[in-house]
Amino acid sequence: MSLNKVMLIGNVGQEPTVRYLDSGVCVASVRLATTDRGYTMRDGTQVPERAEWHSLIFWDKLAETVEKYVHKGDKLYVEGKIQTRSFVDKQGMTRQVIEIMVNNMEMLTPKSAATPTPQGGVGSYQQQAAPQPAVNVSDNDEDVPF
Secondary structure: OOOOOEEEEEEEOOOOEEEEOOOOOEEEEEEEEEEEOOEEOOOOOEEOOEEEEEEEEEEHHHHHHHHHHOOOOOEEEEEEEEEEEEEEOOOOOEEEEEEEEEEEEEEOOOOOOOOOOOOOOOOEEEOOOOOOOOOOOOOOHHHOOO
């Protein structure tokens, strides 16, 4: 038995990058920073704060939600799985990328700090394999459930 599950809480580092495939499927990528707080050891040694950057990938309706409502500085909770892929860069070097394929997201930025949305700014979204997604996001913002 094996398990590949990641849970992160962090801050969006830049505006999401969104593209649509030829098939019309939306894909969004987000850079998320998680931070380990600095501290002082018993002997007085200072351990500085340390940020770790994560590459998040969102698909389909979840990516469309990211496109509409996620912005630089927002705090997110995400669940997903780790995926690695390799590619050859412009110099011919093989590079490896570690990405989090997100299947659940909660927006944690308080309503007062979030970009205004029709009924607030905090919500929970899931990417599901079932025919009925947890969130039905349409072009009509009044249908967004938060």
